[in-house]
Amino acid sequence: MLWRIFASVTFGKLLFIPSYRSTDFEVHRNWLAITHSLPLNKWYIDDTSQWTLDYPPLFAWFEYILSWGALLFDPEMLKVNNLNYASQNTILFQRISVILTDIVYALGVQKCLYSFGNNQGGKVQKDAEKWFSSSTILAFLLLCNVGLFMVDHIHFQYNGFLTGILLLSVGSILQKENLKAAFWFSILLNLKHIYLYIAPVYAVYLLRSYCFDIQKSKMTFHFKRLIKLGVIVVTTFGFTYGPFVSQLQQVLSRLFPFENRGLCHAYWAPNFWALYNIVDKILAFLGHKLGWIDPLSKVTASMTGGLVQEFEHAILPSIGPKTTLVFTILAILPAVVILLKQPNQPRVFIRAIVLCAFASFLFGWHVHEKAILIVITPLTLLAVSSQEDCRLFMLLSITGHVSLFPLLFTPFENVLKIVVVLTYSLASYSFLSALHYDPKSKGTLLKFRSWERFFLYGLGFVALFESCIHSMVDPSGRLPFLPLMIMSVYCAVGIIYVWFSFVIGSLKTEKKISKQK
Amino acid sequence: MEVPYKLEVIALTTIIIKLGVSVFPYSGKNQPPKFGDYEAQRHWMEITVNLPIQDWYRNTTDNDLLYWGLDYPPLTAYQSYLTGSVAKKINQDYVKLHVSQGFENFDHQYFMRMSVLVSDCIFFVSALYFYIRSLKMSNKYKWVFFALSSHSGLTLIDYGHFQYNCVSLGLTLWAIIFVSQGKNVLAAIAFSAALNFKQMELYHAILLFAGFYLMASCQPKGSSLPSQLKNLVQIGAATVATFAIIWYPFLQIHDWLLQQVIVRLFIPFQRGIFEDYVANFWCTLNVVIKIKRLLNPTSIASGTIT
Numbered sequence: 001m002l003w004r005i006f007a008s009v010t011f012g013k014l015l016f017i018p019s020y021r022s023t024d025f026e027v028h029r030n031w032l033a034i035t036h037s038l039p040l041n042k043w044y045i046d047d048t049s050q051w052t053l054d055y056p057p058l059f060a061w062f063e064y065i066l067s068w069g070a071l072l073f074d075p076e077m078l079k080v081n082n083l084n085y086a087s088q089n090t091i092l093f094q095r096i097s098v099i100l101t102d103i104v105y106a107l108g109v110q111k112c113l114y115s116f117g118n119n120q121g122g123k124v125q126k127d128a129e130k131w132f133s134s135s136t137i138l139a140f141l142l143l144c145n146v147g148l149f150m151v152d153h154i155h156f157q158y159n160g161f162l163t164g165i166l167l168l169s170v171g172s173i174l175q176k177e178n179l180k181a182a183f184w185f186s187i188l189l190n191l192k193h194i195y196l197y198i199a200p201v202y203a204v205y206l207l208r209s210y211c212f213d214i215q216k217s218k219m220t221f222h223f224k225r226l227i228k229l230g231v232i233v234v235t236t237f238g239f240t241y242g243p244f245v246s247q248l249q250q251v252l253s254r255l256f257p258f259e260n261r262g263l264c265h266a267y268w269a270p271n272f273w274a275l276y277n278i279v280d281k282i283l284a285f286l287g288h289k290l291g292w293i294d295p296l297s298k299v300t301a302s303m304t305g306g307l308v309q310e311f312e313h314a315i316l317p318s319i320g321p322k323t324t325l326v327f328t329i330l331a332i333l334p335a336v337v338i339l340l341k342q343p344n345q346p347r348v349f350i351r352a353i354v355l356c357a358f359a360s361f362l363f364g365w366h367v368h369e370k371a372i373l374i375v376i377t378p379l380t381l382l383a384v385s386s387q388e389d390c391r392l393f394m395l396l397s398i399t400g401h402v403s404l405f406p407l408l409f410t411p412f413e414n415v416l417k418i419v420v421v422l423t424y425s426l427a428s429y430s431f432l433s434a435l436h437y438d439p440k441s442k443g444t445l446l447k448f449r450s451w452e453r454f455f456l457y458g459l460g461f462v463a464l465f466e467s468c469i470h471s472m473v474d475p476s477g478r479l480p481f482l483p484l485m486i487m488s489v490y491c492a493v494g495i496i497y498v499w500f501s502f503v504i505g506s507l508k509t510e511k512k513i514s515k516q517k
Numbered sequence: 518m519e520v521p522y523k524l525e526v527i528a529l530t531t532i533i534i535k536l537g538v539s540v541f542p543y544s545g546k547n548q549p550p551k552f553g554d555y556e557a558q559r560h561w562m563e564i565t566v567n568l569p570i571q572d573w574y575r576n577t578t579d580n581d582l583l584y585w586g587l588d589y590p591p592l593t594a595y596q597s598y599l600t601g602s603v604a605k606k607i608n609q610d611y612v613k614l615h616v617s618q619g620f621e622n623f624d625h626q627y628f629m630r631m632s633v634l635v636s637d638c639i640f641f642v643s644a645l646y647f648y649i650r651s652l653k654m655s656n657k658y659k660w661v662f663f664a665l666s667s668h669s670g671l672t673l674i675d676y677g678h679f680q681y682n683c684v685s686l687g688l689t690l691w692a693i694i695f696v697s698q699g700k701n702v703l704a705a706i707a708f709s710a711a712l713n714f715k716q717m718e719l720y721h722a723i724l725l726f727a728g729f730y731l732m733a734s735c736q737p738k739g740s741s742l743p744s745q746l747k748n749l750v751q752i753g754a755a756t757v758a759t760f761a762i763i764w765y766p767f768l769q770i771h772d773w774l775l776q777q778v779i780v781r782l783f784i785p786f787q788r789g790i791f792e793d794y795v796a797n798f799w800c801t802l803n804v805v806i807k808i809k810r811l812l813n814p815t816s817i818a819s820g821t822i823t
Contacts, residue, residue, distance in 0.1 A: 015537025
């Protein structure tokens with residue numbers, strides 16, 4: 001079933017080859033050119049294009065391998081000076097590279113499916129072939145994830161490929177193959193360093209569940225295992241960064257451009273700081289109106305536009321990178337707690353990943369709205385097995401995918417984004433309702449709490465406002481950021497709500513188990 | 518447990534596929550001087566919006582019939598007029614007389630594709646959805662039926678090549694729905710409208726007129742002859758009335774106007790037994806027996822009339 005779903009979805013993706021491409025398309029073309037045409041020591045130094053290489057070296061190697069395929073399509077794209085070059089063959093090649101590398105995603109999904117089958121008592125093969133089983137539904141939810149479709153196949157990125165490697169790693173943990181998991185995760189970190197967000201989970205889990213062995217009151221520490229882990233990590237990092245040892249500082253400055261980026265991206269990711277910003281704006285506005293603030297003092301929240309935003313808050317204290325780090329660490333604590341208290345349980349590991357990804361998304365520095373996908377993917381794995389998690393998954397996926405709307409703003413994509421998110425949400429809702437159907441309960445559909453339902457209705461309106469209503473009401477574009485701000489703030493509320501519910505749910509099960517002891 | 522909303526999900530999925538086809542080029546893109554069916558539809562909007570009704574099917578200085586002259590019945594002309602009026606409001610350049618010939622532009626492509634999508638949803642998708650919902654078949658396979666009926670041929674021609682087959686097919690399907698519900702008058706109106714949108718519906722007309730209409734007039738079973746006659750008269754009257762309303766402007770003005778329109782509708786008879794490549798009997802036979810040469814040597818010499 002999985003490969004049938006994958007084949008169908010692949011055909012669908014082919015239909016969208018000519019659609020809108022964002023600047024990320026040129027970014028990757030530039031990286032193909034740099035890795036192919038320049039010697040190794042120039043990869044992280046070249047700045048012919050403004051889109052300099054800012055992913056770790058393993059991704060640069062990946063682009064290098066791809067560039068040999070690019071030669072067959074159009075060698076002109078590999079010239080570093082051909083900025084914004086986008087011939088038909090270039091578009092075709094790049095789009096197809098994303099579509100083909102999604103095979104890695106399918107392999108990752110397959111690995112997780114087997115693990116789920118195992119936990120349900122060995123009905124793996126038969127289940128996976130049935131039209132209607134938790135394996136098939138999980139395969140559908142993951143392979144047809146509309147967020148990945150919008151970001152990868154229209155906006156243009158390689159997240160499918162990267163998520164595939166993440167799932168290979170998570171799947172290994174599910175099958176108790178801890179060394180493989182460590183290997184895949186190291187590879188992942190060397191491909192895109194955004195996954196540092198969830199590195200703490202791996203560190204705690206592998207130390208607590210793999211290296212330590214606490215039975216009754218005896219505690220053994222497997223030093224050998226720690227060595228093995230260390231070897232895997234060190235060799236992968238070594239192979240990746242080895243050739244760049246002489247330019248390590250330059251590479252790191254490209255990977256972590258702290259001095260250039262502000263608290264929020266140009267479009268505020270729907271996280272805690274978006275709410276912080278809006279509260280600050282409202283307080284400043286009220287302050288002026290009600291005379292709290294001396295009108296002569298120029299206290300207004302200054303938010304310079306452009307690619308990166310510098311923030312200075314008006315009333316509330318300004319936030320710096322160190323503050324966000326403290327908040328993030330505090331928010332990660334629940335994940336650490338459940339990992340320490342319930343070792344060796346893969347399900348708890350997935351919960352911890354979700355919690356950690358949530359924490360980084362909500363409190364991190366300069367978070368991109370696309371990072372919500374790192375939260376949604378592991379939550380999908382939990383959705384098929386628990387009704388509570390299923391409800392939270394539905395809320396998060398609808399909110400998260402709608403929050404990606406501002407990425408696609410051209411005419412066709414405006415219509416498309418509504419239709420695809422609607423279809424995916426309705427399909428997930430239908431399949432998951434049928435999966436969790438309880439003959440004893442009154443209804444056949446998943447039930448949301450009443451305030452959740454109202455939130456979703458409001459979300460529909462916000463989505464329509466962002467895509468059509470705003471341009472009809474304000475054609476001259478006097479307030480171009482209004483729909484983005486509304487979208488950010490509204491989705492932030494929803495995402496924080498889901499996070500809160502999920503934390504409470506995770507800690508509750510932890511309490512239950514510790515009570516049993 | 519049965520999965521809910523399967524039919525709705527598949528309906529939305531077919532719309533996604535249609536949107537996917539929409540982003541690709543249309544027939545005749547970037548191919549002056551003639552372009553293709555997309556330009557034909559745009560040209561009809563230009564003609565109907567700018568010229569008086571008696572000139573729509575006539576060869577005048579403003580309306581060159583050799584450049585994509587109207588050759589569909591009046592309902593298409595009215596639909597072009599409606600769509601053209603909307604186009605004019607969005608951007609006058611889309612339908613400016615003479616100037617807009619060969620107008621090609623991304624926003625215009627978006628507008629045209631959306632006009633097909635809207636027509637499709639109003640006429641065809643709605644008909645298919647209601648028809649399948651009302652069928653007495655297992656819920657399990659209804660979505661398969663829907664998917665097959667939104668087949669790639671229709672999608673490619675309407676959303677790719679560019680035409681409005683969805684309107685006439687949708688109206689025909691509505692006629693069938695009304696017949697199955699026993700609403701004969703509505704069925705007559707719907708099918709007459711379909712026929713007046715595209716004369717290609719004549720292919721279905723024989724079955725519908727003879728089969729459904731006559732049979733429908735004999736329902737309900739066991740009713741007396743007077744009531745059966747009444748049924749037949751009602752259906753006939755509805756059909757005639759629909760034709761009359763649609764053709765009214767052309768009947769009124771001049772005698773020869775009606776004849777001119779009919780000539781335009783059946784212009785294929787001047788083109789010969791088949792045109793270009795078509796997967797039918799005559800074209801295949803032509804490979805061995807050159808029918809075209811045998812039947813009508815003059816029409817070959819007169820060249821293609823488009």
